[in-house]
Amino acid sequence: MRQVITAQQMRDAEQRVFDAEPDVDLMGRAARAVAKIAEGVAPSGPVLVAVGPGNNGGDGLFAAAHLADHRPVTVWLAMGKGHEAGLAAARAAGCHVVDAVAAAAALGDAALVIDAVTGLGSRPELPTTTATFAEACEASAVPVLSVDLPSGLDADSGQVHDSFRAQHTVTFAALKACHVQEPAASRCGQVHVVDIGVPVPQDEGQAVRQADEADVARWWPRPDATSDKYSRGVVMLDTGSEHYQGAALLTVAGALNAGAGMVRYTGRVHSGLVLSRFPSVVVGEGRAQAMVLGSGWGDTDGAEGRVANARLHGLPAVVDANALYALPQGRLDGWLLTPHAGELSRMLGCSRSHVQTEPVSCAREVARTTGAAVLLKGATQYVAEPSGRVTIAVPGPNWTAQAGSGDVLAGICGTLLAAGLPAWRAGVVGASIQAMTAARNPGPYPPDALAARLPEVIGSLLA
Ligand SMILES: NC(=O)C1=CN([C@@H]2O[C@H](COP(=O)(O)OP(=O)(O)OC[C@H]3O[C@@H](n4cnc5c(N)ncnc54)[C@H](OP(=O)(O)O)[C@@H]3O)[C@@H](O)[C@H]2O)[C@@H](O)CC1
Numbered sequence: 001m002r003q004v005i006t007a008q009q010m011r012d013a014e015q016r017v018f019d020a021e022p023d024v025d026l027m028g029r030a031a032r033a034v035a036k037i038a039e040g041v042a043p044s045g046p047v048l049v050a051v052g053p054g055n056n057g058g059d060g061l062f063a064a065a066h067l068a069d070h071r072p073v074t075v076w077l078a079m080g081k082g083h084e085a086g087l088a089a090a091r092a093a094g095c096h097v098v099d100a101v102a103a104a105a106a107l108g109d110a111a112l113v114i115d116a117v118t119g120l121g122s123r124p125e126l127p128t129t130t131a132t133f134a135e136a137c138e139a140s141a142v143p144v145l146s147v148d149l150p151s152g153l154d155a156d157s158g159q160v161h162d163s164f165r166a167q168h169t170v171t172f173a174a175l176k177a178c179h180v181q182e183p184a185a186s187r188c189g190q191v192h193v194v195d196i197g198v199p200v201p202q203d204e205g206q207a208v209r210q211a212d213e214a215d216v217a218r219w220w221p222r223p224d225a226t227s228d229k230y231s232r233g234v235v236m237l238d239t240g241s242e243h244y245q246g247a248a249l250l251t252v253a254g255a256l257n258a259g260a261g262m263v264r265y266t267g268r269v270h271s272g273l274v275l276s277r278f279p280s281v282v283v284g285e286g287r288a289q290a291m292v293l294g295s296g297w298g299d300t301d302g303a304e305g306r307v308a309n310a311r312l313h314g315l316p317a318v319v320d321a322n323a324l325y326a327l328p329q330g331r332l333d334g335w336l337l338t339p340h341a342g343e344l345s346r347m348l349g350c351s352r353s354h355v356q357t358e359p360v361s362c363a364r365e366v367a368r369t370t371g372a373a374v375l376l377k378g379a380t381q382y383v384a385e386p387s388g389r390v391t392i393a394v395p396g397p398n399w400t401a402q403a404g405s406g407d408v409l410a411g412i413c414g415t416l417l418a419a420g421l422p423a424w425r426a427g428v429v430g431a432s433i434q435a436m437t438a439a440r441n442p443g444p445y446p447p448d449a450l451a452a453r454l455p456e457v458i459g460s461l462l463a
Pocket residue numbers: 010011013014026027030052053054055056057059079117118119120121122123124125126127147148152172198
């Protein structure tokens with residue numbers, strides 16, 4: 001699990017270090033890390049460093065000084081000025097300081113661009129010369145290494161503005177939102193988090209973290225010698241409708257391929273259809289540990305009653321699609337809601353674009369008011385708990401953006417709930433395993449084909 005902190009948390013943490021040790025050279029440590037990673041990305045050839053007026057530029061200038069020790073380094077002061085001591089060090093080391101026209105020309109020969117224009121202090125709308133240079137870098141084949149974040153992005157947001165597109169980003173102490181939240185995350189390339197001796201703040205209640213594959217392996221429920229089909233977890237699916245029969249099959253595919261002890265089907269799709277594809281399914285209600293509701297219901301009647309029925313069973317439920325609009329009164333402790341941005345915006349009565357701009361606070365709001373965990377689906381998948389803690393799932397390729405992926409995911413999460421995982425963890429692990437399966441099977445696999453690949457991915461993960 002990796003912590004995601006805000007620019008303000010980083011500045012506060014840095015201040016605490018300075019308070020305790022006024023002479024500490026954090027910029028020196030940051031610059032050495034940048035230079036080291038630059039050597040790894042492009043071991044030889046000229047380096048072009050675009051430098052801004054603040055401390056991000058300072059990191060870039062001291063890194064330039066290190067690199068100029070043994071290779072040609074050109075420095076462009078993108079906003080006409082740069083960190084004083086850093087600029088002196090760069091000049092003393094032999095860096096060639098140039099204007100915008102010469103910088104654009106130097107791009108043609110560069111083995112690497114270091115983007116040190118803006119970092120934590122970055123605000124949207126780069127000056128035109130810098131935006132034009134960033135575009136030229138993107139159009140060229142020259143790799144870009146961004147210091148802290150691709151200049152032009154906002155550290156605390158996943159939104160994209162005019163900015164550099166990096167192949168590598170070096171950041172300090174901990175990840176920031178722009179490194180993990182799409183669409184900004186895609187502009188960061190590979191993110192290297194470097195320890196520069198600034199302890200990361202631990203803010204458990206309101207923390208944002210990102211899960212990794214090791215977390216998924218640790219949390220995945222494994223059967224043992226004492227297991228039977230009931231103890232592994234029975235999941236009851238009320239999914240699909242006459243209009244959306246496939247949703248029944250897709251939720252069953254997700255649940256079975258994630259390793260349910262038993263899948264019961266209680267939805268309105270003809271049982272013969274389900275059994276012809278999945279003969280191990282048991283039709284009708286019975287003993288179960290979790291339910292899945294809503295996938296493929298469409299706007300069929302009786303949604304409130306069907307969700308209330310789950311409440312009567314006293315079972316935790318995965319609530320998807322139209323069932324999200326039929327939630328019963330009262331706290332839904334132990335339940336997992338799985339909206340995409342459009343569904344979450346309808347639940348909140350706000351616009352979809354608001355959810356896309358503020359995904360973390362929107363997911364938190366619904367978790368707080370319902371008592372359920374909320375898995376907000378999309379290119380980045382957020383799981384918010386009623387406490388305010390948010391965990392981002394392991395990311396995957398965008399091929400899973402297709403009809404039916406959400407149905408498979410609801411089934412996977414149902415199996416995990418039935419196996420006894422707390423709702424938030426079922427959401428994180430379910431979303432992560434689907435992304436990991438897509439990553440290990442690149443290409444446009446339809447959701448049922450990807451669901452069929454879950455067992456081999458789970459098997460290799462736990463081997
Ligand atoms: N804090 C730490 O722990 C550590 C921090 N370190 C480093 O310091 C960096 C933060 O430095 P920072 O605070 O000086 O801000 P920085 O990102 O250089 O930008 C500020 C300048 O850019 C300007 N500017 C911004 N956007 C603009 C735009 N769109 N268009 C035009 N101008 C724009 C802005 O102008 P203003 O908004 O004031 O008008 C201001 O002049 C951090 O990312 C890391 O690299 C490490 O050395 C060690 C540990």
